[in-house]
């Protein structure tokens with residue numbers, strides 16, 4: 112029998128698998144789709160690999176937030192490349208600003224543009240360094256508006272947090288700060304595709320005798336005497352284990368638990384009624400050879416200082432993130448560029464009943480129009496970009512829903528609400544003692560958040576093992 116069965120091979124599932132396999136447990140990971148990795152997986156088009164949810168990672172240098180975790184997971188050996196010292200550029204209403212790596216340089220850099228807000232910047236940097244669980248109850252927007260009297264600066268410091276869901280009323284400072292802080296410590300891109308990270312974790316699991324099975328969608332869990340006993344897959348296979356970890360969306364997990372009497376109604380209600388974060392629209396561009404020099408920083412462009420309100424009304428596109436991919440052929444020029452912009456679920460309403468590849472001509476036109484808008488915005492930083500594009504591949508929240516089973520294609524899992532932190536942040540433990548949770552919906556999204564949660568999930572299992 113397996114010691115641990117993990118449902119879903121997203122980053123959180125694979126990290127738990129690797130950590131527990133290294134501790135000598137027999138691990139089985141069941142993945143519903145044809146490829147492991149969830150948002151970390153890459154796909155191939157025209158001979159090039161494109162990533163889905165991996166653009167940059169923060170805090171990998173010794174002594175920083177992610178260093179020890181990645182060292183333990185064996186992920187530090189991957190070809191990470193440190194980004195430019197000015198790692199994030201922000202353009203708002205045509206004005207250009209930069210974030211620098213290192214807290215002092217960060218304050219110094221923005222302090223030059225906003226000399227009257229130097230103290231506020233210092234206080235902001237200190238707060239980011241000392242974030243605690245109590246900040247789950249603090250509204251990020253309220254904190255920022257109390258800290259910065261200059262509205263433009265408030266927008267500038269928030270601009271790079273487009274990679275989470277910026278919502279004035281709900282976003283907890285805890286989440287906002289975790290989205291920003293490790294990148295200020297140091298920022299890194301992976302040279303080559305994200306499947307390297309996935310393969311490394313899968314390799315660790317398999318070397319220790321564990322297995323990662325694809326085409327193995329779990330459709331139900333069976334309970335016996337207050338514990339989960341087995342998982343049944345759509346292909347009819349049934350697997351038993353001592354512990355079960357869910358790395359899938361908690362609302363989906365509830366459908367698997369329908370026949371389990373120990374699952375409290377309150378848990379089901381909390382997980383199924385919870386709101387999801389918005390999705391992302393991505394235009395992944397293949398750039399003509401030699402047309403554009405590589406740049407090792409991201410660029411966040413907004414048409415005006417509306418960073419905190421644009422998500423819900425982002426049609427036509429009002430803000431875009433540009434992320435370049437490290438050239439792999441030794442050239443100074445890049446071949447791939449991602450343009451990302453938030454896309455709420457209601458923009459998908461005409462196609463919610465459709466499936467991949469069968470969404471019709473109007474969907475294709477919609478995606479083409481949105482990609483054109485993203486490219487037009489990106490031209491503020493890369494003049495003539497339109498002419499450099501050889502191919503453009505797009506994805507919407509529908510893509511994420513259909514490939515990864517994330518309800519409403521939410522890019523960052525379930526929404527966290529500073530007004531109801533007890534209801535929206537979740538423990539990795541459940542009322543069933545051998546069923547644990549992990550993944551981006553539990554506490555924090557992103558590579559940092561998911562990794563922190565995976566360590567917490569695994570510690571519950573090792574503590575339980577040590578007790579018995």
Ligand SMILES: Cc1cc2nc3c(=O)[nH]c(=O)nc-3n(C[C@H](O)[C@H](O)[C@H](O)COP(=O)(O)OP(=O)(O)OC[C@H]3O[C@@H](n4cnc5c(N)ncnc54)[C@H](O)[C@@H]3O)c2cc1C
Nearest residue numbers: 119121122123143149150164166167329522550551557558
């Ligand atoms: C566009 C985009 C860009 C991003 N960029 C960055 C970035 O630059 N830096 C960063 O830190 N983070 C980024 N993120 C966030 C990061 O990718 C995610 O937070 C993280 O990968 C989520 O991991 P997870 O463990 O929650 O699993 P998921 O990625 O959600 O994977 C869950 C897996 O479970 C599988 N599954 C679902 N149901 C079942 C079932 N019934 N049975 C078996 N398997 C099932 C799915 O197929 C999937 O493989 C980005 C996300 C998006 C969407």
